Amino acid sequence: MRERNKLDAGMGAITAIERELRDSLELAEMAEAEGDTGLVDEAHATLVRLQERAAKAELEALLSGEADGNDAYVEFNSGAGGTESQDWTEMLLRMYSRWANVRGFKVDLLEEQGGDTAGIKSATILVQGENAYGWLKTEAGVHRLVRISPYDSNARRHTSFASVWVYPKIDDTIEIEINEKDVRTDTYRSSGAGGQHVNKTDSAIRLTHVPTGIVVACQAERSQHKNRAAAWDMLRARLYEAELQKREAESQKLEDSKTEIGWGRQIRSYVLQPYQMVKDLRTGVETSDTQGVLDGDLDRFMAASLAARLTGAGEQSVADID
Numbered sequence: 001m002r003e004r005n006k007l008d009a010g011m012g013a014i015t016a017i018e019r020e021l022r023d024s025l026e027l028a029e030m031a032e033a034e035g036d037t038g039l040v041d042e043a044h045a046t047l048v049r050l051q052e053r054a055a056k057a058e059l060e061a062l063l064s065g066e067a068d069g070n071d072a073y074v075e076f077n078s079g080a081g082g083t084e085s086q087d088w089t090e091m092l093l094r095m096y097s098r099w100a101n102v103r104g105f106k107v108d109l110l111e112e113q114g115g116d117t118a119g120i121k122s123a124t125i126l127v128q129g130e131n132a133y134g135w136l137k138t139e140a141g142v143h144r145l146v147r148i149s150p151y152d153s154n155a156r157r158h159t160s161f162a163s164v165w166v167y168p169k170i171d172d173t174i175e176i177e178i179n180e181k182d183v184r185t186d187t188y189r190s191s192g193a194g195g196q197h198v199n200k201t202d203s204a205i206r207l208t209h210v211p212t213g214i215v216v217a218c219q220a221e222r223s224q225h226k227n228r229a230a231a232w233d234m235l236r237a238r239l240y241e242a243e244l245q246k247r248e249a250e251s252q253k254l255e256d257s258k259t260e261i262g263w264g265r266q267i268r269s270y271v272l273q274p275y276q277m278v279k280d281l282r283t284g285v286e287t288s289d290t291q292g293v294l295d296g297d298l299d300r301f302m303a304a305s306l307a308a309r310l311t312g313a314g315e316q317s318v319a320d321i322d
Contacts, residue, residue, distance in 0.1 A: 003069075006069060006130070010057075010060065010061065013053070013057050013060075014057060017050055017053055017054055017057065020046065020050055021047075021050055024043050024046045024047050024050065025043075027039060027042070027043045027046075028040060028043035028044070028047075031043060059303055059306065059307065060131070062306060062307065063131045063134035063135070063306075065134060065137075065244075066244065067133055067168035067170070067240070067241075067244065068131055068133055068134030068137075069130065069131055069133070069134065070132065070133045070168040070169050070170065071126060071127060071128040071129070071132050071133065071168070071169040072126070072127045072132040072133035072136045072137070072166055072167070072168055072169065073110075073124060073125070073126055073127075073166070073167050073168075073169060073234060073237055073238075074096055074124070074125050074126075074127060074136060074139075074164065074165070074166050075122070075123070075124045075164070075165040075166075075167075076089050076092055076093050076120070076122060076123045076124075076162060076163070076164055077089065077121070077122045077162065077163045077165075078115070078119070078120070078121050078122065078161075078162050079142070079160070079161030079162055079163065080161070081158070081159075081160050081161065082116065082117075083115060083116065083117045083118055083119065083151050084149055084151065084158050084160040085119075085160045085161060085162055086115030086116070086117075086118065086119030086120055086121055087115070087118050087119035087150075087151070087160075088119070088143075088145045088160040088161075088162050089115075089119055089120050089121070089122070089123070089162040090115070090118075090119040090120045090123075091119075091145070091294060092143060092162055092164060093120065093123050093125070094294075095293070095294050095295070095296055095298070096125070096127075096136075096139070096164075096296070096298075097125065097296075098295055098296030099296035099297075099298045100127045100129065100132070100296075101296070102296055103129060104129065105127050105128060105129030105132055106127070106128040106129065107125055107126070107127055107128075108125060108126040108128070108220065109123065109124075109125055109220065110124045110125060110126055110218050110219075110220045110230065110234070111123060111124040111204075111217045111218055111219050111220065112124075112219075117151075118151070124216075124217070124218075124234070126169065128169075133166065133167075133168040133169075134306075135302050135306070136166045136302075137166050137168075138302060138305040138306050139164055139166055139267075139298075139302065139305075140164055140165055140166045140267075141163070141164065141266070141267030141268070142161055142162070142163050142164075142266045142267060143161070143162055143163070143164060143266065143267065143268050143270065144159065144160070144161055144266045144268070144269045144270065145159070145160045145161075145162075145269075145270045145272070146158070146159050146160075146269065146270070146271045146272065146273065147160075147271075147272035147273050148272070148273045157273050157274070161266070166241075167237050167238050167240070167241030168237055168240065168241060168244075169233065169237050170233075170236055170237050170240050176236040176239055176240055178209070178235065178236065178239065182209060182210050182211050183207055183208065183209055183210070183235070184207070184208040184210060185205065185206070185207055185228075186205075186206040186207075186208070187203070187204065187205060187206075187224065188204050188206065189203070189204060203219070203221070203222055203223065203224040203227055204217065204218065204219035204224075204227060205217065205218055205219075205224065205227040205228045205230075205231045206231070207231045207232065207234075207235050209235060209238075209239065212239070212242065214235065214238045214239065214242070216231050216234040216235045216238060217231065218230040218231040218234065266281055267280065267281060267282055267305075268280045268281060268301065269281065270290060270293070270294070271290075272290055275288075276288045276289075276290045277290065278290050278293045278301075280301050280304065280305060282305055282308065283301075283304040283305050283308050285300055285301055285304045285305075287300070
């Protein structure tokens, strides 16, 4: 039913664009024949709006990967730099959560490890919504922040790094076989509020897949059983994503596997000082509205990187989407 609704929505959007295009062209021809400049301007404005809708529909059609329609896990990890990087990691968590909320997606915080002084060392969220993974998958990589540090009494400029990993939540139609002997299970106490809310039992679960070195953790629930089930779902999703990345690298000879992402390979820079600029280093898309981006306005970057990744097109091919 989910697939049927997706196809219905896609076909309905194209049919509506075709119908409105015919009507607008007929209106323009009539207006030109009668010399009605007002109607000509109205028809032209309609055609401009249709062009924007067609560009968006084209981009949606590109979200046809095997797991693009699935929900997505998003992991955040701070880089070297202590408090600065941990604060930046928390800013990224907020940025993607705001982006998802604006789109009407649901966001669940599955795991979070607080920073030493401020911010977070790591966190994992589950973003649930139509094509969540398709939109978010190109965001995997290292994000770089340049700003005057609020933690530096000398007000010096600092550069911070944090990584974002994205992988799809797999459904029951995809079978992932994992040998339990290859998985090490560790339990620990969930972090959280103190006082009467403190967790007195080792309910949090960490799974390590020894052959690949993949580690997942979940502490969202008070029940160890529920956290264990959620962690196994995350591990299956991580292994599935690793296989997808492997296939893509082999077929397209692209070195874009998240396992190859290092601190020296930034995908985007966020410069707050000495000037205001956010620039994607893969597509060249940039904006001076840094606050808007940090508040979740990421569609222009996602659209450009998605088009470039799937069609080889550059920034120009998605210019109309903005």
